[in-house]
Amino acid sequence: xxxxxxLNTALDLTYGVPELVPHASHRVSEMxxxxxxxxxxxxxxxxALGHETVVTGFAGGSTGTxxxxxxxxxxxxxxxxxxxxxxxxxxxxxxxxxDALVTVAGNTRRTIAVVDRATGDTTQLNEPGPLVTAxxxxxxxxxxxxxxxxxxxxxxxxxxxxxxxxxxYAELVRAARAAGVPVLLDTSGEPLRRGIAARPxxxxxxxxxxxxxxxxxxPMRATRDARRRGAHGVIASLGPDGMLAVxxxxxxQAAPPARVLGNPTGAGDSAVAxxxxxxxxxxxxxxxxxxxxxxxxxxxxxxxxxxxxxxxxEELLPRVGVEEHTPxxx
Amino acid sequence: xxxxxxLNTALDLTYGVPELVPHASHRVSEMxxxxxxxxxxxxxxxxALGHETVVTGFAGGSTGTxxxxxxxxxxxxxxxxxxxxxxxxxxxxxxxxxDALVTVAGNTRRTIAVVDRATGDTTQLNEPGPLVTAxxxxxxxxxxxxxxxxxxxxxxxxxxxxxxxxxxYAELVRAARAAGVPVLLDTSGEPLRRGIAARPxxxxxxxxxxxxxxxxxxPMRATRDARRRGAHGVIASLGPDGMLAVxxxxxxQAAPPARVLGNPTGAGDSAVAxxxxxxxxxxxxxxxxxxxxxxxxxxxxxxxxxxxxxxxxEELLPRVGVEEHTPxxx
Numbered sequence: 001x002x003x004x005x006x007l008n009t010a011l012d013l014t015y016g017v018p019e020l021v022p023h024a025s026h027r028v029s030e031m032x033x034x035x036x037x038x039x040x041x042x043x044x045x046x047x048a049l050g051h052e053t054v055v056t057g058f059a060g061g062s063t064g065t066x067x068x069x070x071x072x073x074x075x076x077x078x079x080x081x082x083x084x085x086x087x088x089x090x091x092x093x094x095x096x097x098x099d100a101l102v103t104v105a106g107n108t109r110r111t112i113a114v115v116d117r118a119t120g121d122t123t124q125l126n127e128p129g130p131l132v133t134a135x136x137x138x139x140x141x142x143x144x145x146x147x148x149x150x151x152x153x154x155x156x157x158x159x160x161x162x163x164x165x166x167x168x169y170a171e172l173v174r175a176a177r178a179a180g181v182p183v184l185l186d187t188s189g190e191p192l193r194r195g196i197a198a199r200p201x202x203x204x205x206x207x208x209x210x211x212x213x214x215x216x217x218x219p220m221r222a223t224r225d226a227r228r229r230g231a232h233g234v235i236a237s238l239g240p241d242g243m244l245a246v247x248x249x250x251x252x253q254a255a256p257p258a259r260v261l262g263n264p265t266g267a268g269d270s271a272v273a274x275x276x277x278x279x280x281x282x283x284x285x286x287x288x289x290x291x292x293x294x295x296x297x298x299x300x301x302x303x304x305x306x307x308x309x310x311x312x313x314e315e316l317l318p319r320v321g322v323e324e325h326t327p328x329x330x
Numbered sequence: 331x332x333x334x335x336x337l338n339t340a341l342d343l344t345y346g347v348p349e350l351v352p353h354a355s356h357r358v359s360e361m362x363x364x365x366x367x368x369x370x371x372x373x374x375x376x377x378a379l380g381h382e383t384v385v386t387g388f389a390g391g392s393t394g395t396x397x398x399x400x401x402x403x404x405x406x407x408x409x410x411x412x413x414x415x416x417x418x419x420x421x422x423x424x425x426x427x428x429d430a431l432v433t434v435a436g437n438t439r440r441t442i443a444v445v446d447r448a449t450g451d452t453t454q455l456n457e458p459g460p461l462v463t464a465x466x467x468x469x470x471x472x473x474x475x476x477x478x479x480x481x482x483x484x485x486x487x488x489x490x491x492x493x494x495x496x497x498x499y500a501e502l503v504r505a506a507r508a509a510g511v512p513v514l515l516d517t518s519g520e521p522l523r524r525g526i527a528a529r530p531x532x533x534x535x536x537x538x539x540x541x542x543x544x545x546x547x548x549p550m551r552a553t554r555d556a557r558r559r560g561a562h563g564v565i566a567s568l569g570p571d572g573m574l575a576v577x578x579x580x581x582x583q584a585a586p587p588a589r590v591l592g593n594p595t596g597a598g599d600s601a602v603a604x605x606x607x608x609x610x611x612x613x614x615x616x617x618x619x620x621x622x623x624x625x626x627x628x629x630x631x632x633x634x635x636x637x638x639x640x641x642x643x644e645e646l647l648p649r650v651g652v653e654e655h656t657p658x659x660x
Contacts, residue, residue: 013440021453022446022451022453023452024453025453025456026456027456062395065392112455114455121352121353124355125345125358125444126355128361
């Protein structure tokens with residue numbers, strides 16, 4: 001089982017409008033609602049890859065109730081129909097996603113993605129999230145330590161809700177390491193800085209997060225600097241340029257076969273799912289990176305924000321280029 | 331008791347952001363949630379004026395539940411503190427607002443007002459509302475006819491949710507007239523056009539709604555044309571220019587003492603509450619118009635969208651100018 005932790009879960013709303021015009025009134029022509037927050041997105045992709053997942057974090061209030069109802073409906077039951085025998089490999093059956101969220105008194109936040117139908121551009125509005133009390137944080141810590149006993153790996157994902165101390169992720173990283181469970185940390189700002197010092201197995205910053213952490217926008221310099229701060233492995237996601245992995249076993253650069261156009265929402269979460277599933281399956285670094293790059297590229301290509309296009313994923317997987325940096329190049 | 335009907339109730343969310351920038355990500359710094367839809371806003375103002383109100387219409391799903399919880403908290407209990415005896419008139423005690431909404435299977439819509447903290451400008455996003463079934467509409471009609479037996483007046487307010495036929499308001503107007511209950515219709519487009527033909531006692535279009543209905547932007551021409559289409563009285567709200575009333579008893583123009591700056595959200599709903607409470611209290615046309623103009627101006631001046639500033643209302647009331655058009659001027 002893979003555990004994902006989302007301290008600031010969200011009810012993600014997507015609104016389609018013909019065009020977003022500031023100071024005008026808009027009738028929303030299409031809308032969708034789904035359980036969100038980075039760790040929940042990671043769990044959805046892990047499930048699609050056939051990995052049993054348990055999600056924890058906080059949920060509360062009326063939006064928390066809706067989020068949990070939607071979560072209970074995962075994995076989506078639109079299983080592929082019967083196919084002619086022998087033509088294609090059997091599809092991977094989606095694995096269950098188990099709700100182990102801790103109930104809080106506050107209201108789970110909503111996030112609203114307003115999608116301009118003319119251009120596909122998205123304007124994002126994020127509520128701050130519920131104020132979490134000290135007792136609620138203690139309840140989460142207890143739940144987390146129980147869940148670690150059955151976990152093959154854990155992902156700690158996203159922003160902190162109000163009331164949670166900035167060293168929260170460092171505390172969760174230490175608990176995972178004490179339990180011997182590989183831990184990936186995907187956050188930003190001060191919670192990332194503090195969390196790295198607790199020596200997580202992996203971090204997956206994007207270029208902005210890396211620059212904020214290290215002050216450098218030069219990928220190799222920034223990634224190596226991030227690793228020196230305490231992370232065992234740093235997988236920098238460089239958008240259309242793919243990923244740069246600086247690990248104890250070597251340095252690799254992985255890139256999609258071509259640049260793609262689409263919606264990058266959730267591409268980073270798909271990459272986390274790729275890295276974590278590869279780790280649990282004992283794949284080599286190049287194969288983990290191939291999977292992570294193919295999944296995040298297939299997420300950009302998907303018509304639904306945050307989902308990945310399975311056919312594109314399978315088509316891309318063997319075509320992702322992975323190059324090892326030789327010691328001289330290091 | 332005054333009855334208000336809101337077929338497309340809404341959970342109104344207000345998000346404060348430093349500045350709304352299309353295609354950027356925004357952290358919402360302040361947010362509020364309240365029960366909305368025009369008829370609910372009218373009821374809130376009627377309650378503040380001391381009129382018992384019953385609200386009907388549709389509510390459903392998780393957002394409907396939240397809306398009804400918030401509605402149960404009305405009227406707000408922040409009663410004025412004790413004052414030195416004899417210094418000011420006793421404040422009007424808010425009257426109860428009773429929930430007689432019909433439960434539907436669909437989810438009540440949300441509306442989101444994104445307020446730019448730098449300029450005060452608002453960008454509005456409105457979900458379409460639940461699909462209402464024929465059985466749900468029949469249940470509403472039954473509830474409405476029961477409620478009419480105890481009503482002194484009724485206001486029919488706002489847009490129609492999906493699934494409701496465009497002649498719905500005409501049907502509700504006819505039922506009110508058959509029951510001998512004065513009926514005010516406040517909607518727009520085709521539902522207004524159809525509703526007028528059923529001969530409501532009053533309509534309260536704004537300049538855009540009038541122009542859409544009659545093809546004219548000249549206030550006197552358009553207002554008289556609207557009256558010829560079937561409404562007994564037409565009160566055109568002309569924004570900062572006040573109101574023009576074309577009624578069976580005469581024609582009046584009412585205007586605030588000065589132009590004011592502020593948020594016009596809800597000003598029309600306050601005007602409806604002013605007109606309807608004045609009708610029920612048997613006020614003269616000039617006094618009804620004075621109240622409607624003072625209430626809507628005090629709504630523009632209120633720091634909270636949709637609330638009215640009571641001190642401003644009391645100060646404005648005697649200063650609203652009302653002028654009768656003599657037959658020659660007609």
